[in-house]
Amino acid sequence: MVGCYANGAAAVIMKTASSARMDPCQTNDGRHCLIDKYGFWAKSSFNREIMSLDEGLKELKNYPKSSLFGYMPVITSVTELELNPEKWLAGCQAMEEAGADAIQLDLFYIENLLTIPDFEAKFTGLLKEIITHTRVPVMPKLNIGLPAEYAAYLLKKAGVTYVSLLDSIKSPAPLCFTPECQPLVNKTLLGPGLSLFGSFMLPITRYYTQVLCREGFKVCAGGGVKTAEDIAGLLFLGAETVQIATEFILHGFEHIKELNNRTDELFEKAGLTTPEKIKETGRNLYEPLKKAVTYRTQMKAQWNIEKCIIGKHPGDCYYCAHNSGHANGQAFCERIQYGALKTITIAENCEGCGLCAQLCPHDAIEMVRAGS
Ligand SMILES: Cc1cc2nc3c(=O)[nH]c(=O)nc-3n(C[C@H](O)[C@H](O)[C@H](O)COP(=O)(O)O)c2cc1C
Ligand code: SF4
Ligand code: SF4
Known part of the structure; x- marks a missing residue:
């Protein structure tokens, strides 16, 4: 003591x-x-x-x-x-x-x-x-x-x-x-x-x-x-x-x-x-946010085709595109869409939460300022 x-x-x-x-x-x-x-x-x-x-x-x-x-x-x-x-x-x-x-x-x-x-x-x-x-x-x-x-x-x-x-x-x-x-x-x-x-x-x-x-x-x-x-x-x-x-x-x-x-x-x-x-x-x-306030982040996700390995190493990729059609495809965000020719598009209404960027083991998604 x-x-x-x-x-x-x-x-x-x-x-x-x-x-x-x-x-x-x-x-x-x-x-x-x-x-x-x-x-x-x-x-x-x-x-x-x-x-x-x-x-x-x-x-x-x-x-x-x-x-x-x-x-x-x-x-x-x-x-x-x-x-x-x-x-x-x-x-x-x-x-x-x-x-x-x-x-x-x-x-x-x-x-x-x-x-x-x-x-x-x-x-x-x-x-x-x-x-x-x-x-x-x-x-x-x-x-x-x-x-x-x-x-x-x-x-x-x-x-x-x-x-x-x-x-x-x-x-x-x-x-x-x-x-x-x-x-x-x-x-x-x-x-x-x-x-x-x-x-x-x-x-x-x-x-x-x-x-x-x-x-x-x-x-x-x-x-x-x-x-x-x-x-x-x-x-x-x-x-x-x-x-x-x-x-x-x-x-x-x-x-x-x-x-x-x-x-x-x-x-x-x-x-x-x-x-x-x-x-x-x-x-x-x-303190909880006032009801009238809506929380918007200034960021949005951007996909980098160069770094993305979609389809190449199944064990090292989350297949983050929604409805990607892959057996082990993740579907955590409907704003990421799997397009033709193994491309990914991120919809305009991306909320910028950053989950996809954090999950990707290849830094193939980065968060950028909305509007940039
Ligand atoms: C060796 C040891 C003895 C403890 N003895 C008591 C005790 O006599 N009474 C009590 O209320 N808590 C006792 N605790 C629990 C601590 O007070 C505390 O609630 C718990 O360890 C979580 O806090 P901490 O992460 O700072 O250790 C003891 C903890 C340790 C590690
Ligand atoms: S962005 Fe990352 S997690 Fe998503 S498909 Fe490409 S490599 Fe996989
Ligand atoms: S997970 Fe979040 S940051 Fe990524 S596309 Fe969906 S809403 Fe946007």
Whole structure:
């Protein structure tokens, strides 16, 4: 926590703690990891992954809140294995008592959230109970088990203001094939508790951020964040703050400072020097177009006969002409027509979307200014 503070973190979210402990036979499994093209697959047991409440309280109390270190808010994180308000509340109140500045409610470990009988009433009841009986801000942490729009509806109903997102993706172990072409799964990654982290999460994070911010929540957004551009994107979508986990673990405390500096530089170059300006720019960027406005690009596609290899190497060409008559002919755009003598014509009403130019492996279509 001191390392985070010294490197300019706005706040720290502590490792989750819980009063729940699992049966040791389910939990002496150690940790298993795999890195593949999607990111980090990690499996750990609940007892190993989650601190006991006592451990969490001890860590929190150890954090020096003296003027020597300045002040950085500490957000504690609590979890339980069921939606039992008494258990959650006991953990939250103990953390508050020990000096937490805010409390994150980690919902990751409640399996099949939506299938719990009477889920809606139980969930909103739990959140109301915690908010009513704590003084510090309380922020539920979302995961993909709770779809963004439904989460917004439920959290609003419960009177929640702050939201933390997004937790790692629960996913079955990846599959590979042996040299003998036999399907193979890494057995150490089987069973519950497997999580996937990686930059692929960012589009999902962006969506949750957009939905929750649009609905008026104060969002601490993260999940797949790697660069200053990623951070800027989430702030433009309305996030109040951005959180990082994997990047920080990989690159250390200093990385917080680097990301902060790079984000500042980015905003300075864009002339965005206040949070209001950032928010306003974001609103302008992402506000839906007014109904009366029709979006027209200035570009159109132009076919280059010299570069086009249509009919020569079937594996290396999309046969982009609509109704080309080829067995493997693509028909993604009716504005590209296959003419006589293996020629392609692009109709005048080309929208200039650029798809054909991007798809062609031979640069045989380029985008030019309309009217040129
Ligand atoms: C090693 C590790 C431990 C984590 N432990 C917790 C945790 O205790 N509580 C929690 O809410 N999220 C935990 N997370 C999830 C992160 O907070 C975050 O939601 C997720 O990793 C996606 O963000 P990232 O792409 O920045 O890693 C953990 C992530 C990692 C990589
Ligand atoms: S323009 Fe490109 S993708 Fe389309 S037919 Fe020619 S080579 Fe194939
Ligand atoms: S794919 Fe887009 S750019 Fe290409 S011809 Fe069709 S409308 Fe024009």
